[in-house]
Amino acid sequence: MADLPEDSFISHLIELRTRLIRSAVAFVAVFACLMPFSSRIYDILAAPLMRTLPAGTHMIATGVVTPFFVPIKVTMMVALIIALPYLLWQAWAFIAPGLYAHEKRLAAPLVVASSLLFLVGMAFCYYFVFGVVFKFIAEVKPESVTVAPDIEQYLAFVMSMFLAFGLTFEVPIVVIVLVKMGLVSIEKLREIRPYVIVGAFVVAAVLTPPDVTSQIMLAVPMCLLYEAGILVARMITRPTDTHAIQARD
Template sequence: MTNDANTGASSLFEHLLELRSRLLAIVLSILLIFISLAYFAQDIYQYLALPLLEVMPDGSNMIATDVASPFFAPFKLTLVVSIFAAMPYILYQVWSFIAPGLYQNEKRLVAPLLFGSSLLFYGGIAFAYFIVFPLAFAFFSSVAPEGVTIATDISSYLDFVLKLFFAFGAAFEIPIAIILMCWTGFTTPAKLREKRPYVIVGVFVVGMLLTPPDIISQTLLAIPMWLLFELGVIFASFYTNNSDEDEQQNEQANDV
């Protein structure tokens, strides 16, 4: 018993040491990218502000209501960009940590899911920047009351767009979540298809909760979520456990 306890304790200690080393590697990768991009912090913020600046009325500009915001806002954005850029390496470290404890069939599933999740997250961010922002900001600018000068604070704008980035990035992970639920046996593609009407209502509710209170942002998030749901159901059909399908077929045969 003592030897087993010592073996378990040493194994746990080794896992904790490995976890610490991988977390340090993640932090160092983010720090290195941040240091490399820090010189271009102002340019990065300028690029982020383009969708708003292009639709603002003539004579309008962005403003800084806080004394330190012209300095801190660009560097805050650069830090977030560094985390986004390091995401593939972060996912690789996660994969390297959990891979030894997985079976071979689980490794064949998890590896492409980690790769696909990063692509989908980047896709959500790109969709928000190139599609949603121009439409939403043009709408906001057009509905401003007469006599009201549009002058958006740079810190408020940064917080606003980062929320949308995270919302769209997370929403685009729907296919990954569906595949995992079906593969683990939590549900099946057939059951998800039966619940399609509820899903359509649900994605519009989620779009309302995750986006600013305007119909454009809500719709532009809800429709891709619904399409991604359909895509996830299609791909989940290939990842469904064969054993689960066999059990369902056997149950149906017994009922007959």
Template sequence: MSKTDDPQDKNQLQAPLIEHLIELRSRLMRAVVAILVIFLGLYAFANDIYSFVAEPLMALLPEGSQMIATEVASPFLAPFKLTLVVAVFVAVPYVLHQAWAFVAPGLYDNEKALAIPILASSVGLFYAGAAFAYYVVFPLLFKFFTQTGPEDVAVMTDINQYLNFVLKLFFAFGVAFEIPIATFLLILSGATTVESLAKKRPYVVLGCFVIGMLLTPPDVVSQSLLAIPMYLLYEVGLLFGRLVRRRKGMDVEEAEHDEP
């Protein structure tokens, strides 16, 4: 019998895998429990949360206007859905912490030192993208929509349709604000260079507007409000890539200088 066919060796190989699966299940359960706890704590304020999210539109409607519910269960399901999304949104740092605790033992020290700021920056940029959508994009976008329609048409938005609309924009802007991280990682990993990415600026500009067209409503305002920040964030990623390359060059020079 060969060495690999030894039952004892197979058991030794299977033991770490089972341990990892058990730990993964434990981390996932902790993340789910955290989301559930936050959701239960926020559910009492579900209607207030929905009113807060709806404020950018409601502030632009004529006095006395209100949203409508075209489905029987919408008054319950829309705030419920929003509260669940907010719970996940709030729990993201803890969920990422659980993911980090699972993968960190297999990383080298230099990888850990780099991964922590990247994770923290990713969360911060996603939150910044959502905040940008709420405080900058929504007021401009809803003002455009409410003022361009016929004067004899009353705007009465369905609460469920409005929720789907704003959640799509929250997600689109949150992901768009991750562009500096993606650009930085591409340069850091050696998959591309700063010079190569800089030469592709015309294609990047075109791509930003195409993505803006696909992820936002079919109007020039919302597309531009997504495309322009995406391009600016792309330039930020190039800037950090140059700084990292310069730092690496300085480290190499110091290492060569220290050699006997």
């Protein structure tokens, strides 16, 4: 006797609950291992700014419990990044049985590539952008101003920049998905290139601090990644797919 729809639905809910529990346990385990080093982890995150501050200058905490909770928030972010491969594997194990073979061949590389690109965007922001931006701010500030950043505001700034650059590095994935789904052709993507360049600088102006340096550092990689997405999409797209898109247009 075939399973009833209700039984199938309940079994999926049970499996989803199991996957979520495993993911939560993995995250908590990583966080517990990192918790004793939370202060050191925050110091590493603050290193790009501290290198640009005058000698003897320190960051400040205006809240009573801020020195405790801010490092914990940073540690949670690091724990999430470390546990991300396992979390993605749990998500993949849940959705993979419902996909067709060709969908699996496309989805798995895209999930891995999007995760890696997001991390690469964060690394680019930390190792390159922060140093340039903080140095620029330190050089243009008035001599009468003493810089003493608040650690909570610094965390908010860092998180927004990480998110902006992480999402920016997802541009190739978006381009590839649009082409593979037949929503746009490669020739059309090339035609709208000037509009994409203008849009990249507009997005950079909205997402980054109001200085030209950080805006250029976000807009230029966005344009280059757009070109990379077109190149990869052309390599993995069959000629028949391209002709079908053109015929539909």
